[in-house]
Amino acid sequence: MFPEQRPRRLRRTPALRRLVAETSLEPRQLVLPMFVKEGAAEPIPITSMPGVFQHTRDSFRKAVVEAVEAGIGGVMLFGIPVEYDADGTGGLDPDGVLNAALRDVRAEVGDGTVIMSDLCIDEFTDHGHCGVLDEHGQVDNDRTLRIYGEMAVAQIEAGAHVVGSSGMMDGQVAAIRAALDRAGHPEAAVLAYAVKYASAFYGPFREAVDSQLIGDRKTYQQDPANAREALREARLDLDEGADMVMVKPAMAYLDIIRAVKDIADVPVAAYQISGEYAMIETAAANGWIDRDRAVLETLTGIRRAGADIVLTYWAVEAAGWLNQR
Ligand code: PBG
Numbered sequence: 001m002f003p004e005q006r007p008r009r010l011r012r013t014p015a016l017r018r019l020v021a022e023t024s025l026e027p028r029q030l031v032l033p034m035f036v037k038e039g040a041a042e043p044i045p046i047t048s049m050p051g052v053f054q055h056t057r058d059s060f061r062k063a064v065v066e067a068v069e070a071g072i073g074g075v076m077l078f079g080i081p082v083e084y085d086a087d088g089t090g091g092l093d094p095d096g097v098l099n100a101a102l103r104d105v106r107a108e109v110g111d112g113t114v115i116m117s118d119l120c121i122d123e124f125t126d127h128g129h130c131g132v133l134d135e136h137g138q139v140d141n142d143r144t145l146r147i148y149g150e151m152a153v154a155q156i157e158a159g160a161h162v163v164g165s166s167g168m169m170d171g172q173v174a175a176i177r178a179a180l181d182r183a184g185h186p187e188a189a190v191l192a193y194a195v196k197y198a199s200a201f202y203g204p205f206r207e208a209v210d211s212q213l214i215g216d217r218k219t220y221q222q223d224p225a226n227a228r229e230a231l232r233e234a235r236l237d238l239d240e241g242a243d244m245v246m247v248k249p250a251m252a253y254l255d256i257i258r259a260v261k262d263i264a265d266v267p268v269a270a271y272q273i274s275g276e277y278a279m280i281e282t283a284a285a286n287g288w289i290d291r292d293r294a295v296l297e298t299l300t301g302i303r304r305a306g307a308d309i310v311l312t313y314w315a316v317e318a319a320g321w322l323n324q325r
Helices: 007-011 015-020 059-071 097-110 141-158 172-182 198-210 228-239 251-263 273-284 293-307 314-323
Strands: 031-035 054-055 074-080 114-119 161-166 190-198 244-248 269-270 309-311
Touching: 007 015, 007 269, 007 293, 031 059, 031 097, 031 314, 054 059, 059 097, 059 251, 059 314, 074 097, 097 114, 097 141, 114 141, 114 314, 141 161, 141 172, 161 172, 172 190, 190 251, 228 244, 228 251, 244 251, 251 269, 273 293, 293 314
Parallel strands: 031 054, 031 074, 031 309, 074 114, 114 161, 161 190, 190 244, 244 269, 269 309
Antiparallel strands: none
8 A cells, every 4th residue: 555645745855845835935024123222332232132232323224224235124113212201202202212213214225125113102111111101000091192193203204114003002003093194194104013912022122122111011912812802903903094914922923913814904014022032042052943944934934824024133134044045
């Protein structure tokens, strides 16, 4: 008796495997998240994210140029201010760290890549939450929406092509869309972090942005136990006018990426976050896994799950490998 079905036939040579590969991974699908630190004299390495830096204004500009040259799809910019306050007003200031960096970057690369900015106040608040607090210390959803609207306008006017609404306030996409339209920016796009889980994997990001946060984000980010709620969040953001929707984190939520892809008629992004990066870097540094293969395997897995776009701290490096293929 011989087996009637032999799937191994199509795995026999590299050329056969290439021919039948179902999922593609291309530099243009990758977006690099980047950090710029106000007043930094030199790029500061982020210990928990080997190879990732808090940039100076100058090194930031150069790093963006390098990213453009690598042919990646875009950059997602985060700013780290020197001063914080309760309402995160540094995020609204046209001369605040992020807006100033957006102006630099736009002047440097123009429309040569897609410039995205993190639209959230947690980097700018002295309590580290994504929203302003009421007199009981609770995140005040609706007062936060007004701030997000103003922040969106400031970021677009500074040079962002796309704002990434990452704060998980109810109604944020509608509020941002309305503020942008009112300010005369109907062309500005919103990448909605539609589905964002309260995840332990944000750990290294806290160091990356010198986070002030005490406590957690469980009253606004989602419970990892819930999948249907993710679809509700995605539908709401689509109804509110999201141009793209994102799922975050990525690797522990591949089922969610697939489910969102099945209902969304806009591009779906997934964010491979700081802790996912740190995990692989640490294992590889110990010689426990083949770093480059592991990185490409995770990116391919996230694409296979349904992500059109992947935000990853390996974007430029991975693009280099892909360009050599
Ligand atoms: C919110 C924001 C966070 C990340 C991206 N945007 C932090 C959070 O929601 O707690 C995390 C990204 C990462 O961990 O790589 N400004």
